[in-house]
Amino acid sequence: MKGPDFLGIGAQKSGTTWIYENLSLHPKVSFPAGKEVHFWDAGRDRGVDWWMDQFGPRQPGIRKGEITPAYSFIATDVIRELHGLCPDLRLFYVLRNPVERAWSAARMAVLRAEMTLEEASEQWFLDHFRSAGSRRRGAYAEAIGRWRSAFPAEQLLIVFFDDLRERPREFLSRLCDHIGVDGRAYDATSDEALQRAVFRGPEAPLPPRLRRDLINLYRAPVEELGHVLGVDLSHWLAEPVT
Template identity: 35%
Template sequence: MMSEPIATPVLDFAIIGIQKGGTTALHRFLSSHPQIFLPEPKELHFFNSDGATDWAVPDYRKLEAHFAKVPREARKGEATPAYIFHPHALSRLRAYNPAAKLITVLRDPVERAYSHWRMERTRQAETLDFPEAIRAGRLRVAENPARFSYVERGFYAAQIERLLALFPAEQCLFLTTDDLKTDHIPTLSRVWRFLGCDETAAAPEPQMIRPLLSDETLAPLSDCDRGYLRALYREDIHRVAALIGRDLDGWG
């Protein structure tokens, strides 16, 4: 049984997803705003911690210690992109602060899957080539959901539906990686407005943004693998577009 929301929650907002979607860049951009505080390291992993916290009687002191010396008036947030994929993280966050504002950065799921695989490969945590990892390799997801969920994390519709069942739509902001790449000034103005911050704050220069959102080191995705993933995601992308009110025809 979840505890009652605490009287004065410290955390005002969270960037909850998606992994390999551009959340590191957004964290950097938000940290530059004088009215916003996000702790380092970027990902606190508090609400998706299954073993370290008794969620029947959660102790929020570990979370709130990151904000102990922050001015009361600052907008306090954190960025853990695993939250939207985790089955319980959002309900735990709601139990802590049902008024929290939540930001999700969505990326073309085909590109996201490839970037995720490349990250694990670089870490030497993945031995399978990409074609096998996204086919037979999916059987390993139960073994390690965080590592091997290249394909599964890209089915956004169910994750968004879970989010919107817990939080009202006006507390949820959906961006895309392309918003940050190609339209960053108006996109950041939307974020400032969503968080109730000064919209006149200077946005980062484009030369700061490109390296944070670049996957230029990736070899091209094969037509075969792209087509395979595009077919898997096609119906889900239509559902996502309807849920967030965006044209996503360019994905896949």
């Protein structure tokens, strides 16, 4: 049987490249087509046989997959089609404070627009935050609802970017357990290596006015996510102490 064993579905700017780089070092994990295939969000005209062929036949003891953050917001009918092909797929979704995620993505977008952070106006950032593309990438509860409507909840691992950043070894071990490989493969990897940032964008503090706008924008989605997961996420909406 062909096809992947696992998929990472997001979120953008939430450590997925770090996950890819570290999982790629595991002797029992393979990314035959690279990190992001972008079939289910942008390449379905190639046909599902093309996508399944990217991973080749499944191999005992080896876990093959891809990590495409744009998969988090694909439509429910597309997710159901995917479930029909790979009903036992292991999924993971990394959630980052949407305020910080949006700011990180906006800074990266500035570079892609061939500007410097100083050249981008406050209004440019506000427009980017409020764009449909940025907002749907932070609509975590909606994404979880769509994926859980097709896949059993136990197949979708929800993890947090804060845990990746603060406890990378524990984070990686939990991820390995979920996709079905032994996390002890990283026992010889130094803490320094695991804490090394990957694909970090330009650093800059989030201006207070922009932070307030983002907090207001994501207040309802964060409260909804907390209800869905049964966790207190109020710290995501807190103003920094000055």
